[in-house]
Amino acid sequence: MSLEFHQGRLFFGKDIDLTEILKKNQGHACYVYHLQVVKERYQSLVGSLQSDYQLKVHYAMKANANKDILKTFKEMGSGVDTVSGGEIAIALDNGFQASDVIFSGVAKSKEELALAIEKGIKQINVESPQELIRIGEMAKSVNKKVAVAFRMNPEVSPETHPYITTGMSENKFGMDKSFLPELLRILRRFPQNLYLRGLTMHIGSQLLELTALAEGIQKLRSIYHDLGVLGFAMESLDIGGGVGIHYKNNDDEEDFTLIQNYGAMVRETLKDYRGELIIEPGRVLVGRCGVLLCQVEYIKQTPYKSFAIVNTGMHHLIRPALYQASHRILPLKEQKEASKKLYDVVGPICESSDFLAKNYPLPKLKQGDGLAICDSGAYGYSMASTYNAHAMPNEFSF
Numbered sequence: 159m160s161l162e163f164h165q166g167r168l169f170f171g172k173d174i175d176l177t178e179i180l181k182k183n184q185g186h187a188c189y190v191y192h193l194q195v196v197k198e199r200y201q202s203l204v205g206s207l208q209s210d211y212q213l214k215v216h217y218a219m220k221a222n223a224n225k226d227i228l229k230t231f232k233e234m235g236s237g238v239d240t241v242s243g244g245e246i247a248i249a250l251d252n253g254f255q256a257s258d259v260i261f262s263g264v265a266k267s268k269e270e271l272a273l274a275i276e277k278g279i280k281q282i283n284v285e286s287p288q289e290l291i292r293i294g295e296m297a298k299s300v301n302k303k304v305a306v307a308f309r310m311n312p313e314v315s316p317e318t319h320p321y322i323t324t325g326m327s328e329n330k331f332g333m334d335k336s337f338l339p340e341l342l343r344i345l346r347r348f349p350q351n352l353y354l355r356g357l358t359m360h361i362g363s364q365l366l367e368l369t370a371l372a373e374g375i376q377k378l379r380s381i382y383h384d385l386g387v388l389g390f391a392m393e394s395l396d397i398g399g400g401v402g403i404h405y406k407n408n409d410d411e412e413d414f415t416l417i418q419n420y421g422a423m424v425r426e427t428l429k430d431y432r433g434e435l436i437i438e439p440g441r442v443l444v445g446r447c448g449v450l451l452c453q454v455e456y457i458k459q460t461p462y463k464s465f466a467i468v469n470t471g472m473h474h475l476i477r478p479a480l481y482q483a484s485h486r487i488l489p490l491k492e493q494k495e496a497s498k499k500l501y502d503v504v505g506p507i508c509e510s511s512d513f514l515a516k517n518y519p520l521p522k523l524k525q526g527d528g529l530a531i532c533d534s535g536a537y538g539y540s541m542a543s544t545y546n547a548h549a550m551p552n553e554f555s556f
C-alpha cells in the first residue's frame with residue numbers, strides 16, 4: 159500500500175484522498191491511518207514466523223495506541239505489550255483480556271503493579287531484583303500468584319541510533335546473567351506468589367540488520383535452557399520487538415524482505431524450541447500505516463535558507479528532533495515540473511530543534527500548500543505533546 163497521485167492529488171492507497179481530509183480538518187495538522195497496511199504487515203510477519211513453537215504476537219502499543227489500531231490488532235488475535243499502568247488500562251478498555259497483556263518497563267510503580275496484579279495479566283517482565291521483591295511482597299499481601307519473566311540484557315550491540323539501543327551493558331534495561339543467583343533466591347522466598355514463566359529481551363528499535371538480534375536470541379535460549387535444567391518450569395521466550403522500516407524508500411518492498419528475513423532468522427535460531435514464542439513488534443506493523451498532514455503557514459527566504467514553516471512540528475512528531483530521523487515528505491498536490499528546491503521544513507515551536515526535515519528537496523512551495531509527512535504511524539502521535547500549549551493533532555483512520 160503506497161502513497162500515490164491520482165489526478166494530481168495525493169492518495170493513501172486507492173481511496174483515501176489526503177487533500178479532502180486536510181480540508182475536513184480545516185487545514186489543521188492531523189494523522190491519517192490506513193488500517194489495511196497494519197493488517198498486511200501483521201499477516202506477513204505471522205506468516206514468516208510459522209514454526210513448531212506456539213507464536214503469540216503482543217503488539218507494543220507504545221508505538222501507537224489509537225483505538226482503531228488497537229481494535230484491528232485485537233480482531234487479528236494479537237495481544238499487547240504495555241509499559242505503564244495507563245497502557246494496561248487503555249488495553250483493557252479496548253477489549254483486550256488480561257491474559258492478552260504483558261507489562262514491560264524499568265520503573266513500575268506500586269500503583270501500576272497493583273493494577274497488573276489485581277487484573278491478573280499474563281506476564282510481568284521484570285527488570286531488576288528490587289522490582290521482583292516488590293512484586294513478590296505485593297502478590298503475597300493479596301494472596302495471589304504472579305507470572306513473571308526476567309528481562310535479560312544480552313549485551314549485544316545493534317546498529318541503530320544510540321537512543322534506541324536497549325540491550326547493551328551500558329543501558330538501563332534488563333539484567334545480565336550475573337543477576338540470576340539473586341533473582342532465583344528471591345523466587346525461592348515467594349514460592350506461593352511468584353512464578354517464573356519465561357525470559358524476555360528487547361535489544362533496540364529500528365533494526366535493519368539482524369545479526370545482533372540473532373546473537374541475543376541465542377544467549378536468551380541458552381539461559382532458558384539452564385533454568386529449565388535447574389527445575390524451573392520454563393514455558394515462554396519473549397524476543398521483544400525492534401524490526402525496523404526503510405524510511406527512505408517510497409515502496410515498501412524492502413520492508414517485506416526484512417520481515418521475511420527476520421522470520422527465517424528466528425525460525426532457524428529457535429528450530430529446536432517448542433514452547434511459547436512471544437514477539438513484541440511495534441514500528442514494523444504500524445510505522446507505514448500513518449501520515450501526518452500539515453499546511454504551509456509561511457515561506458521564509460533568508461540569504462542562507464528557504465524555510466517552509468508548517469503548522470506541525472516536534473510537538474506532533476518528535477522523531478526528527480530526537481533521533482535525527484528522516485521522514486519522506488510529499489506535497490499533496492502533484493507538481494509536474496522536475497525542478498526542486500531545498501527547504502528546511504520547520505514548525506511553530508520555539509526551539510531550533512523543531513524541524514521535520516533539513517535541506518529537503520520539494521517542488522516550489524507556497525503559503526497554504528498541504529504536505530504529508532510519511533511513515534509516521536509509529537512513535538508519532540504516541541510521543542506527541544501539547545508543548546507551547548498547542549492542540550494535539552486529530553486522528554482519522556480508514
Ligand SMILES: Cc1ncc(COP(=O)(O)O)c(C=O)c1O
Pocket residue numbers: 218221239262263360362363364398399400401438439440441442536
Ligand atoms: C520492551 C519493548 N518491547 C517492544 C518494543 C517495540 O519496539 P519496536 O517498535 O522497535 O518494534 C519496545 C520499544 O522500544 C520495547 O521497549
